[in-house]
Amino acid sequence: MSADGLFVIGTTHHRAPLAVREKLSLSAEGASALHAELATIAGLREFAVLSTCNRIEFYGVAANADAATRVTAAFCTRQQFDAAEFEKIRLSLRGREAVRHLLEVAAGLDSQMLGETEIFGQVKEAYATAQTRGSTGPVLNRVFQKGFQAAKHVRTNTAITAGQVSVANVAVELALTIFGSLAAARILLLGAGEIGEKTAKAFQSRGAAALTVASRTLERAMELATTLGASAMPFDQHETRLAEFDVVVCATSAPGTVVSLAAADAAIRKRPARPLFFIDLALPRDVDAAAAELQNVFLYNLDDLAKIAEENRAAREAEITKCRAIVTEKAEALWRQVEPQVAALANNHTAPV
Amino acid sequence: MLSDLSDRSWLWAAAGFYLAGFVLGTFSLLRGGRPSGTANYALIAAGYALQLVGLGLRGRAVGGCPLGNTFEVFQFTAWSAISLYLIIGVTFRTSLLGYFTSCLAAVLTLVSLAIPAWDATRRAHIFGSNTWIEFHAALAVFSYGVFALLALTSLMFLLRHYSLKSKRLGGWFSFLPSILDLDHISVRLLGAGLALLTVSLAVGSVYWLRDMASVTVSKLLTFVLWAAYATALGLRLRGALLSKRFAWTCLVLFAAALISLGLVDANRHPNPPPLAAVVQP
Numbered sequence: 229m230s231a232d233g234l235f236v237i238g239t240t241h242h243r244a245p246l247a248v249r250e251k252l253s254l255s256a257e258g259a260s261a262l263h264a265e266l267a268t269i270a271g272l273r274e275f276a277v278l279s280t281c282n283r284i285e286f287y288g289v290a291a292n293a294d295a296a297t298r299v300t301a302a303f304c305t306r307q308q309f310d311a312a313e314f315e316k317i318r319l320s321l322r323g324r325e326a327v328r329h330l331l332e333v334a335a336g337l338d339s340q341m342l343g344e345t346e347i348f349g350q351v352k353e354a355y356a357t358a359q360t361r362g363s364t365g366p367v368l369n370r371v372f373q374k375g376f377q378a379a380k381h382v383r384t385n386t387a388i389t390a391g392q393v394s395v396a397n398v399a400v401e402l403a404l405t406i407f408g409s410l411a412a413a414r415i416l417l418l419g420a421g422e423i424g425e426k427t428a429k430a431f432q433s434r435g436a437a438a439l440t441v442a443s444r445t446l447e448r449a450m451e452l453a454t455t456l457g458a459s460a461m462p463f464d465q466h467e468t469r470l471a472e473f474d475v476v477v478c479a480t481s482a483p484g485t486v487v488s489l490a491a492a493d494a495a496i497r498k499r500p501a502r503p504l505f506f507i508d509l510a511l512p513r514d515v516d517a518a519a520a521e522l523q524n525v526f527l528y529n530l531d532d533l534a535k536i537a538e539e540n541r542a543a544r545e546a547e548i549t550k551c552r553a554i555v556t557e558k559a560e561a562l563w564r565q566v567e568p569q570v571a572a573l574a575n576n577h578t579a580p581v
Numbered sequence: 582m583l584s585d586l587s588d589r590s591w592l593w594a595a596a597g598f599y600l601a602g603f604v605l606g607t608f609s610l611l612r613g614g615r616p617s618g619t620a621n622y623a624l625i626a627a628g629y630a631l632q633l634v635g636l637g638l639r640g641r642a643v644g645g646c647p648l649g650n651t652f653e654v655f656q657f658t659a660w661s662a663i664s665l666y667l668i669i670g671v672t673f674r675t676s677l678l679g680y681f682t683s684c685l686a687a688v689l690t691l692v693s694l695a696i697p698a699w700d701a702t703r704r705a706h707i708f709g710s711n712t713w714i715e716f717h718a719a720l721a722v723f724s725y726g727v728f729a730l731l732a733l734t735s736l737m738f739l740l741r742h743y744s745l746k747s748k749r750l751g752g753w754f755s756f757l758p759s760i761l762d763l764d765h766i767s768v769r770l771l772g773a774g775l776a777l778l779t780v781s782l783a784v785g786s787v788y789w790l791r792d793m794a795s796v797t798v799s800k801l802l803t804f805v806l807w808a809a810y811a812t813a814l815g816l817r818l819r820g821a822l823l824s825k826r827f828a829w830t831c832l833v834l835f836a837a838a839l840i841s842l843g844l845v846d847a848n849r850h851p852n853p854p855p856l857a858a859v860v861q862p
Binding site: 390391402404405406407408500501502503520523524526528532535536539540543 | 741745746748750751755758759760761762764820823824825
C-alpha cells in the first residue's frame, strides 16, 4: 500500500439529492454503533466520520484498498442502503486530493451555501468525537488540525464569508449596520407566517432579546410568541405603539398598507434621535413606500434585501478562485508533511484501531 | 545620532507614518479589502510617538507649549486629534476611523511642514510669564483636535447615512461603523470638545478681563465658535438637531474653527524665533 492510504469516502449534496441524504443520515446512536463497527475493520489505522445534513464522509488511513471498501459496506448495511446505488453517488478521493477536500469542506468552499461558517464547527465536532473515541492517530490529527488553520486562513484573508446570503440574515445585518448591537433593540414582528418567523429567529440568533409578535389572529400571535420566547400584542395596536420599537419586521398577507406614512411619521417624531428600521417582507408591501423619505427612518423591502443577498453571493463566488488557490497551496504543503507518515502507517500491518 | 535630529526631522518622520497609514488603508480599499485596523493603529501610534518627541524638542527649545506659529498650531491640533483617537480608536479598531484619522493627521502635518513660511517666524514667549494663558491656549488647541475628530465621525455618519438610504452597502461602505454608534460617539466628542474649550475660555477670560485691550475680534470669534458648538450640543440633546443636519453642522463648525484658528494666529505679532527653533535647511 502506498501513501494513497489516506482516503475520504462518502457522498455530499453535490451528488445525492435530499431524499437520498435523508436515508443516509446517521442518528447519534447509529453513529456510535457504526464507529464501533469500523474500529474492527482490519487494516483501517485511523478514521473520523463527518455527518451533516449535506454530507456523510469517512476520512481514514488504511493499509489496504479493501479497508475503504469495507467502510462503505458497513455504512450501507447499517443504513439499509443498496451498496450499488451508493456506488453511483459515491465520492472517493485519496492522498493529496483527500487532504484538499477536507480543507475545502472546512473552509466552506464545498458547502451548499458557499462560504458558510457552520460547517467549520461541524468538522471540528466530528474530529473531537473521533479523537474522544480514540480512532484518530498521528496522520488524521495533523491533517485535521492543520486543516482548521488553513480554513481560518482562507476565511481571514479572503471575502468568502463576507456579507449575508439569505434574506433573513441580510435583514439582521442591516439592523446591525443601523443599531450596532441588537441587545437593546426592540423588535416588532407583524404577521406570524413562515418568513416572519425565520427572520425573527435570525434576529434572536444575533442577540435580539426584546421581540413582540402581532398578528391578525391574537391566538396565532401568542402561539408564535410562545415558540420564540417573545411577547404578543393585539394587531390593532401596532400603529399606536410603533414608537416603542426600533425594528419592525412586516410580513403580513394583508392586501393593502399596514403601516401608513402618517403612523411612521408620528412614531419617529416620538423618538427622533433613535432610528426606526422597517423590513417589509410582504407582498403586496405592508409599509407605505413614502416612509423611506422620513428622517431617521430606513425602509427595505423584499426586493432590496434579495438584491443585497444576490450581490453578496456574487461577491463570494468571485472569491472562489482565490480561495481554491490558497487551499491547494496549503493542502500540498500539508500532504508533503504527512505523506511519509501515511506510508509508514499503511505499511504497518498490525491490528486495527 | 538621534539626538542630532532637529524637531522638524522628527515631525517629518511622524508625518511619514501617518501617510503610510493612509496609503496602506487606501491600498486595501482599492483592492476591495478592509483596511487592517491593527496595522493602521500601530502606524498611527508610531507617528504619534515620533510627533511627541518632535513637539517635545520644540517645546524645550521655546521654553513652553509649542503654539507660537501656524506650523506649531497645526502640528498640535493633529497631535490632539491623534491623542483622542488612540483612546477611542480601540473601540473602532476594525472600522474606517483609523483610516480617516491617518488621512487627517497626514494632511495637517504634511501641509504645515511643506509651507516653510508658517514656521519662519514665531513669537518668543508668546504667553509672557503667564502659565495660565499658556494653559488656556494649549487647551483651546486640544479642543480643536477633538473637534477635528468630531468632523471625521460626522463625515463617516454622512457616508453611512448615504449608504443606508441609497441601499449601497457593499464595498468600503461595509467597513463603516453603525449609524447609531457614530451618532453616539459624535455627541460624546462634541461634549468633550466643548468642555475643554469652555475651560480654556474661562481661563483666558480671567486674563483678558484684566487687559481688555488685548481682546481682539479674532478672540471674540472663538467665543462665537464656542457659542455655536454649545448651541449645537443643546439642540442635539433636545432632539432639535439630528441625523444628517447634526453631522453637517459639526463639519461646518470645524471649518469655521480652522478659519478662526488662522485668524487668531495671524493676529499675533511675530517676533524673532529662538535659535533652537529655527527651521532647519
